[in-house]
Amino acid sequence: MKRSLLALAAIWCAPLQAQHLIYPLDTPAIDNSDDALAYVQARYPQTDRLALRGTRQSLLGTHYHFVQQHASGQLCEGAIVVTTDQHGQLYRLFNHLVDNADDCALNVPLPPRPHTLLIPPQGDIVQTTMTVFDPDPRTATGRAIEADHSDVDDIVIPAEAYTTVSGVEVTRKDGRLYLSNDRVMAIDIQSMTALEVGPQQGLVTVADGQPFDFTRQFTAFRDVNAFYHLDQSLQYLASLGFTGERALFTAPLKMDAQGQSTNNSTYLDDVSILSMGVGGVPDSEDADVVLHEFGHAINEMLIPDWKGGDTGAIGEGFGDYWAGAYSFWVQRHRNERFELDVFANWDGAAGAVKSRRSLHDDDARYNRDMDYRAHISVAGTLGDELWSTPLFQTLKQAEAVYGEAAFDEFNRVVIEGMAGMGYGMKMDDLARSTVDAAQRLYPQKDYAQWLTARFHHHGILNDTVVLAQATSALAVTRPNVTDVSVALVNDSEQPLAALSAQLSMPALNWHQQVQATQVMPGAVTEVREAIQLPASLQCGEAIQLTADITVTQNTAQTSRHSQQQLNLTYGVPILSQPLNVLNAALSDARQINEGGKILLGESMYALTVPAGAGQVSDDFGIQLSVSHPRFSDLRVEVRTPSGRSFPLMTYHSSPLTEKTYTYTQKNTPALSALVGEPMSGNWVLEVTDRVTGQRGTLKSWGIGAVTGYDCGDAETVQPNQDNTAKPDNQGTSGGGSLGVLSLLFGLTMALARRRPF
Missing domain, CATH: 1.10.390 (Neutral Protease; domain 2)
Structure with missing residues (x-):
């Protein structure tokens, strides 16, 4: 006999955030910015006053950047980017339009600040040699050369820290060589509003025919080192294909290697100048810092409006x-x-x-x-x-x-x-x-x-719909029957027009098609089914539950696909050591001052394994049963008697609020790293909470050799089975015999949607 229940529950959350990236089904030809503007204005309100901010070519197409305008003519924070492919067909939209341009937050570009510069003269381009750090003295030598010196000037720089490079293009004028070419120009900032201007080093030059052969004892080395690394990086950027119409830099990048007296470097986007600090270790001595600041210049040149969001x-x-x-x-x-x-x-x-x-x-x-x-x-x-x-x-x-x-x-x-x-x-x-x-x-x-x-x-990308189950074990609830309970959760902030999922457990000869429409954010589509177990299935066998999921945001956009998998075991693992049943409240993080400093919530639980237990072997397991409204707050790790730590959870989110899991080498291969550790002694479970506002409960935990699996057969149950906690949701299946595609609208799962603090 088979019983099944498919239910859909809508759990409401905070106001929805707009979706920015849109891949439309309709992809007309767009040949220029006028076509792009017409496309947007025909489909989106509040776009009658769009201004073209810029057009950029890239390796895969063209990008038309538009910004909304206030009735006063000032620019809004609202913007939209129309992207075409290499053939001029619409490919994608980046939509950050505001609902009311007449009452928008303004995004007014800052005017260039007043400044005076000393710049190299124009002349002939010639090649020369230079002495530089490549990329820095520690990396170049492969060792920490600073020892205990607190004053960087006391550090002895070995000769092998320097590299001589040749073929570097510079400018020749009136018998002198200047750090300038078609790509980068070393300048001297004489004055600039809102900048703590650094030393007035002038223009670093050498006589024609002489190399730029300075060491860090000479301040000129700073200009030479920064110039070289910027020049190389600009050439490299062009070699990647960002040249011609795709070029990001169409004029020499201005750089002052001693532009700021502070221990800070900045790409000054209002005047397009890279200014390096000289406080502490002069930043221009480290190629990492030089190229980091160049990264900001790339951002600004690639995207006309690099602001807001993240x-x-x-x-x-x-x-x-x-x-x-x-x-x-x-x-x-x-x-x-x-x-x-x-x-x-x-x-x-x-x-x-x-x-x-x-x-x-x-x-x-x-x-x-x-x-x-x-x-x-x-x-x-x-x-x-x-x-x-x-x-x-x-x-x-x-x-x-x-x-x-x-x-x-x-x-x-x-x-x-x-x-x-x-x-x-x-x-x-x-x-x-x-x-x-x-x-x-x-x-x-x-x-x-x-x-x-x-x-x-890192949680930056998440599947729109998440496949989840609260336990790692398929328990046998009746002779030769297991009750499967699987949740498909809309874990996004947007409603879905449609959801389709093909669920499969080949080991159980089980396949199921799930479909739903108008799935709200946080909605849970639950599949619960009693499945007859094949006679060939072995107790303790690893089971894979896969889901091929297709989600449709709306009928005007392309669908998105994902494949997800859960690793389960047939039968509840039985451990050789008694579980530590606690039902203890976990410490929550808390704010300790008005400045917002957070004190981590830390909870520690000890478990002692008596002498003579031997060593951790391939059959080792760790069981954890915990509940929390927001698992992304938590890091959970086990520390062995020898002091080694093994992470079980590392701030990973989950759409469910309960987790009962037995970690074994079958489902967690990294657990093999503990093989050979002594079993006897004090084992410690450490739970760290780093976000305020939610508190969970540690129900139980334990370690030990997996001596068997409870598969509901008296011959397979081990003598110490009572010491092993059973998953909380291994109870009977849902009532009523319903078709698997029947939808029951209502709250059928007591799942709290995790929310940010």
């Missing part, structure tokens, strides 16, 4: 990535690479002020309802690292598989991903665009797949 953190993260990618390239042939996952290896490591950023923050998690500004932490995550980490870690993965070719290919993907973005973009917008660029540029390679996985890990 652009602050994205810009910082991209700059860190661009710098890190070059340091990686320099070390590509080394057997041991020096501090690869660190930004500002020299500037941030030497001297009295030490501040480096990571390119490998695995714990960083995204919350779309928050704005990520530059250098600001949100819920324990620094936005700069949140964006740089998935990019840089994917680059490392790509290089490991595809070799040197990955550098150029993946850098094209990252830059092309930004093309066509506009005012107010969020990280998830740019993540979708970057994955899209990877699929279109390199469909035969795995860049898109790897990026998707990284963005999912």
Whole structure:
């Protein structure tokens, strides 16, 4: 006998955020900005006063940037970007239009600030040699040369830290060589409003025929080093295809390597000048900092209105990535690479002020309802690292598989991903665009797949509809029958016109088609079914539940597809050690002062395994049963008696509020890292909550060898089965015999939609 129930429950949430990226089904030819304007005005209200902000060409098409205008003629924050493909067909829209342009927030560009500059003269372009750090003295030598010196001037720079480069283009005029060519120009800022102007070094020159052979004891080295790295990066950008109509820089980039007296560097977008700071370690000595600031220039040139949304953190993260990618390239042939996952290896490591950023923050998690500004932490995550980490870690993965070719290919993907973005973009917008660029540029390679996985890990990309189950075990509720309860949750902030999912468990010979329409945000489509177990199924066997999901936002847009999988086991695992049943309230994070400083909520629970228990082997398992309204707040890890830690949960979101899971090598292969650890001694479960406002409960946890599985057969149940907690939802199936596609509208699952604090 088979019983099934499919129910749809709408759980209302906060006001919806607008969807920015739109892939329309209707893709007419658009040959110019007038065509693009006509298309938008025919389909969207409040667009009668659109002004063209700029037109950009990229590797995959053309992007027309429009901005709404207030009745006064001033520019609004509302904007829209029309993107066509290489054949002139409409491909995508980035929609950030406001509902009422007559009452809009203004986005008035700042006028160029008053300033005076000393610039090199025009002359002949010739080639010369230079002495530089490539990329910095620590990375070049592969060691920490600063020792314990707090004064950077006391650090002895070994000769091998310097590199002599040749063929560098400079300008020759009246027997002197100047740091200037068609791409970059070293200037001296004489005065500038709202800038703490640095030393007046003048123009760094040498006699014709002489090299720019300075070391860091000479302040001229700062100009030479920054000039070289900017020139190389500009040439590299052109080599990626951003030249001609696609060129981002159509005039020499002005740079003052000693432009600011502070320990800070800035790309001054109002005057298009890159100004480097000289406080602490002079920033121009570290190619990471030079190229980071160049990253800001790329942002501004690629997107005419780089403002709002998450652009602050994205810009910082991209700059860190661009710098890190070059340091990686320099070390590509080394057997041991020096501090690869660190930004500002020299500037941030030497001297009295030490501040480096990571390119490998695995714990960083995204919350779309928050704005990520530059250098600001949100819920324990620094936005700069949140964006740089998935990019840089994917680059490392790509290089490991595809070799040197990955550098150029993946850098094209990252830059092309930004093309066509506009005012107010969020990280998830740019993540979708970057994955899209990877699929279109390199469909035969795995860049898109790897990026998707990284963005999912950090919560930047999430499946619109999430497949979820509260337990990892398929319990046997009646002879040869298991009750499956699976939830499909609209985890987005937007209603869906339609949802279709093909569910499958081949091991159980079970397949089910699920369809629903008008699915509201937070709505739960639940499939509950009693399934007859095949006689060939082995107790403890690994079971895979897959879902091929298609969602349609509305009938005017293309559908989106995803494939998701749950790893389950047939039968409830039985552990050799008793469970620690607690039902204890977990500590919530709390704000401790008016400045917003957060004190982490920390909970620790000990479990003692008596002597003689042996070592962790391949059959080891960890069971955890916990409830929380917002699992993205939590990090849960187990510490072994020897002091090693193993993460079970790392701030990953879940549409459900209950989780009962037994981690084994079958469903968590990384658990093999604990094999050989002593079982006897004190095991500790540590739960860290880094966001205020929600509190959960630890129901039980335990460790031990998996001695068997409770599959409902007396012959397979082990003597210590009573020590193993059963999943909370292993009860009977729903009542009433209904067709699997019957929809019951109402609240049938007590699931609280997780909301940001």
